[in-house]
Amino acid sequence: MTNILVISSSAAGDASVSAGLIASFIDAARAAAPSARIVMRDVGTQPLPHLSPASLGGLRGEPATEVERQTRAVSDELIAELRAADLILIGAPMYNFGITSTLKTWFDHVLRAGETFRYTAEGPEGLLTGKRAIVIATRGGLYSDGPAAAMDSQEPHLRTMLGFIGISDVSFVRVERLAMGPEAGAAAVEAANDALRDLAARAA
Ligand SMILES: Cc1cc2nc3c(=O)[nH]c(=O)nc-3n(C[C@H](O)[C@H](O)[C@H](O)COP(=O)(O)O)c2cc1C
Numbered sequence: 001m002t003n004i005l006v007i008s009s010s011a012a013g014d015a016s017v018s019a020g021l022i023a024s025f026i027d028a029a030r031a032a033a034p035s036a037r038i039v040m041r042d043v044g045t046q047p048l049p050h051l052s053p054a055s056l057g058g059l060r061g062e063p064a065t066e067v068e069r070q071t072r073a074v075s076d077e078l079i080a081e082l083r084a085a086d087l088i089l090i091g092a093p094m095y096n097f098g099i100t101s102t103l104k105t106w107f108d109h110v111l112r113a114g115e116t117f118r119y120t121a122e123g124p125e126g127l128l129t130g131k132r133a134i135v136i137a138t139r140g141g142l143y144s145d146g147p148a149a150a151m152d153s154q155e156p157h158l159r160t161m162l163g164f165i166g167i168s169d170v171s172f173v174r175v176e177r178l179a180m181g182p183e184a185g186a187a188a189v190e191a192a193n194d195a196l197r198d199l200a201a202r203a204a
Pocket of ligand 1: 019095097179
């Protein structure tokens with residue numbers, strides 16, 4: 001049985017393009033693999049708390065306060081979801097050239113030394129090997145080609161963080177030019193739907 005963890009991170013609610021594409025992927029994955037287990041974690045509509053002086057100790061060493069214990073419990077739960085997944089589908093809107101702050105906060109909770117990576121004499125080593133990820137990267141502009149390519153801090157950051165914990169098999173579905181006219185946007189969504197249908201069939 002395939003375990004799929006879905007992370008959504010748009011602040012746009014029902015108007016979110018990435019959320020719509022995630023829904024299409026899930027429909028296709030359920031058709032291809034009816035027994036697939038799908039766990040949803042929407043940090044866009046239900047944001048995790050940012051780390052603060054009161055909570056940071058929950059991620060390092062032994063939690064000593066109630067807030068630190070709560071933070072550790074949330075982090076443990078998120079990491080358990082990640083460990084159980086064979087495939088991680090991430091909806092990643094581009095906000096100000098990078099990922100949303102809500103998605104970054106999710107990574108802040110799951111990149112934990114001794115749990116998802118460890119330091120060795122040869123350097124850091126990712127511990128979540130054997131998994132695949134698919135990233136739906138929605139963008140108003142065009143970054144895969146042309147003059148804005150150097151401004152893309154979304155895809156390299158995601159590749160780095162996922163790779164750091166051992167997830168290097170990552171497929172990016174870039175949904176670009178969403179703010180460059182209705183025709184360009186509709187074509188991008190249609191192409192993304194096609195790509196996601198293929199990826200969902202392979203997820204079975
Ligand atoms: C706060 C904010 C910042 C944005 N910054 C960028 C940006 O830097 N570059 C870009 O191409 N699009 C930018 N956009 C456009 C979004 O990437 C686009 O609306 C996309 O559809 C968001 O994904 P979603 O529909 O799933 O929320 C921004 C949108 C918002 C709301």
